[in-house]
Amino acid sequence: MKDHSVKLNLLNTLSDGAFHSGESLGKQLGITRAAISKHIQGIQEWGVDIFRVQGKGYQLAQPFIMLNHERIQSQVNNPVELHPIIDSTNQYLLERTDTITSGTVCVAEYQSQGRGRRGRQWMSPFGTNLYFSIFWRLEAGMAAAMGLSLVVGVAVVEAIEALGIEGVKLKWPNDLYHDDKKLAGILVEMSGQAGGAANLVIGMGMNLAMQDKNGEIDQPWTSLVEVIGNDQFDRNQLVVSFIKTLDQALKDYEMHGMQDFVARWNRLDNFIDRPVRLIMGNNEINGIERGIDAHGGVLLETNDGVKSFIGGEISLRSNG
Incomplete structure (x- = not known):
C-alpha cells in the first residue's frame, strides 16, 4: 500500500486554514521545499484546493477538521x-x-x-x-x-x-x-x-x-x-x-x-403526493407518488388505481 503519511501530515498542518511557508513545512517534516511542492501537487490531485501565495506559502481554500x-x-x-x-x-x-x-x-x-x-x-x-x-x-x-x-x-x-x-x-x-x-x-x-x-x-x-x-x-x-x-x-x-x-x-x-x-x-418522502414519472427499463409510467408499501415498493396512483413497483432498475424523477 502506498505511503501517504507526508501528504496527510501536510493536510493536518494546513487544516487550521492559516498560511504555512514551504520552508516551515519542510523543516517540520524533514524534507526539502521542492519535495513539499511535489506533495502539494499530489494533494491537489485528490481534489483539494490549496493556494500558494508568494511570500506567504500555502493555504487551504476550505479549512476542514480531519476525521479522527x-x-x-x-x-x-x-x-x-x-x-x-x-x-x-x-x-x-x-x-x-x-x-x-x-x-x-x-x-x-x-x-x-x-x-x-x-x-x-x-x-x-x-x-x-x-x-x-x-x-x-x-x-x-x-x-x-x-x-x-x-x-x-x-x-x-x-x-x-x-x-x-x-x-x-x-x-x-x-x-x-x-x-x-x-x-x-x-x-x-x-x-x-x-x-x-x-x-x-x-x-x-x-x-x-x-x-x-x-x-x-x-x-x-x-x-x-x-x-x-x-x-x-x-x-x-x-x-x-x-x-x-x-x-x-x-x-x-x-x-x-x-x-x-x-x-x-x-414522513420523509421527498416526492409523496407529487406528480412523477417512473422509469423502468424502456417503460415510463406517470402518476402521483403515494409513498411505500409494507414490502418497500413505491406506490404510484395512475388511471388504473394505486400500484406498487419494486426493482433495482427503477428511477423516480419529478415531472417538473
Missing part, C-alpha cells in the same frame, strides 16, 4: 476502521466479510474508485465529503434484505435530524434529497448462499462541502453546508451519529422487518 479514529471509536461500540485514502469503503469490507464482525464500519476521507448504483462513479474529493460503509450479517438470508436501502435512508435522515438539521428528505429507493437536489446516495451490496446468512455491505456517500468545479455530475446536487447555511458542524460527530443510528435501525429491521419503517419513510 480515536474520537469516533471512543463513542461507539462498533469496530471502526478509518482509512484516509482507500479504493472503495464498500469494496474493502466486501473483501473481508469472512474475517470481520457484523457491525464493522469503514470510513474514508478519499475514495479513488467510489461507486454508486448501476456502476456509476461517485465523485470523491478528499475531506469535503463523507465515505462510509458498514458490514452486517443478516442471518435471515438474502431474501430478507428487500427494502434494506429504505431502512438505511430513514436511519441516516433521522441521525441528521438528531443533530438539529432539518429539511433532508428521501428519494425512493436510496437517495437523500434537499430542495429536490441530491445530498447523498446509498448502495447496498450483498453476498451469500441460498439458505445461509447474507453478508451485506451498506455504503453511503454524502456531500458535505463539495464545490461544483468541473460540471461532471449529471444531476442537481447539494451539500450539507448549503443545507444548514454554514460549515459549523463536526464531521466526526456526524460519523458517530450515523453509526449509532444505523446500528439500532439494522437491529430493529432484523427483529421486525419493514413494518416499523413504512410510516417513518413516508
Whole structure:
C-alpha cells in the first residue's frame, strides 16, 4: 500500500486554514521545499484546493477538521476502521466479510474508485465529503434484505435530524434529497448462499462541502453546508451519529422487518403526493407518488388505481 503519511501530515498542518511557508513545512517534516511542492501537487490531485501565495506559502481554500479514529471509536461500540485514502469503503469490507464482525464500519476521507448504483462513479474529493460503509450479517438470508436501502435512508435522515438539521428528505429507493437536489446516495451490496446468512455491505456517500468545479455530475446536487447555511458542524460527530443510528435501525429491521419503517419513510418522502414519472427499463409510467408499501415498493396512483413497483432498475424523477 502506498505511503501517504507526508501528504496527510501536510493536510493536518494546513487544516487550521492559516498560511504555512514551504520552508516551515519542510523543516517540520524533514524534507526539502521542492519535495513539499511535489506533495502539494499530489494533494491537489485528490481534489483539494490549496493556494500558494508568494511570500506567504500555502493555504487551504476550505479549512476542514480531519476525521479522527480515536474520537469516533471512543463513542461507539462498533469496530471502526478509518482509512484516509482507500479504493472503495464498500469494496474493502466486501473483501473481508469472512474475517470481520457484523457491525464493522469503514470510513474514508478519499475514495479513488467510489461507486454508486448501476456502476456509476461517485465523485470523491478528499475531506469535503463523507465515505462510509458498514458490514452486517443478516442471518435471515438474502431474501430478507428487500427494502434494506429504505431502512438505511430513514436511519441516516433521522441521525441528521438528531443533530438539529432539518429539511433532508428521501428519494425512493436510496437517495437523500434537499430542495429536490441530491445530498447523498446509498448502495447496498450483498453476498451469500441460498439458505445461509447474507453478508451485506451498506455504503453511503454524502456531500458535505463539495464545490461544483468541473460540471461532471449529471444531476442537481447539494451539500450539507448549503443545507444548514454554514460549515459549523463536526464531521466526526456526524460519523458517530450515523453509526449509532444505523446500528439500532439494522437491529430493529432484523427483529421486525419493514413494518416499523413504512410510516417513518413516508414522513420523509421527498416526492409523496407529487406528480412523477417512473422509469423502468424502456417503460415510463406517470402518476402521483403515494409513498411505500409494507414490502418497500413505491406506490404510484395512475388511471388504473394505486400500484406498487419494486426493482433495482427503477428511477423516480419529478415531472417538473
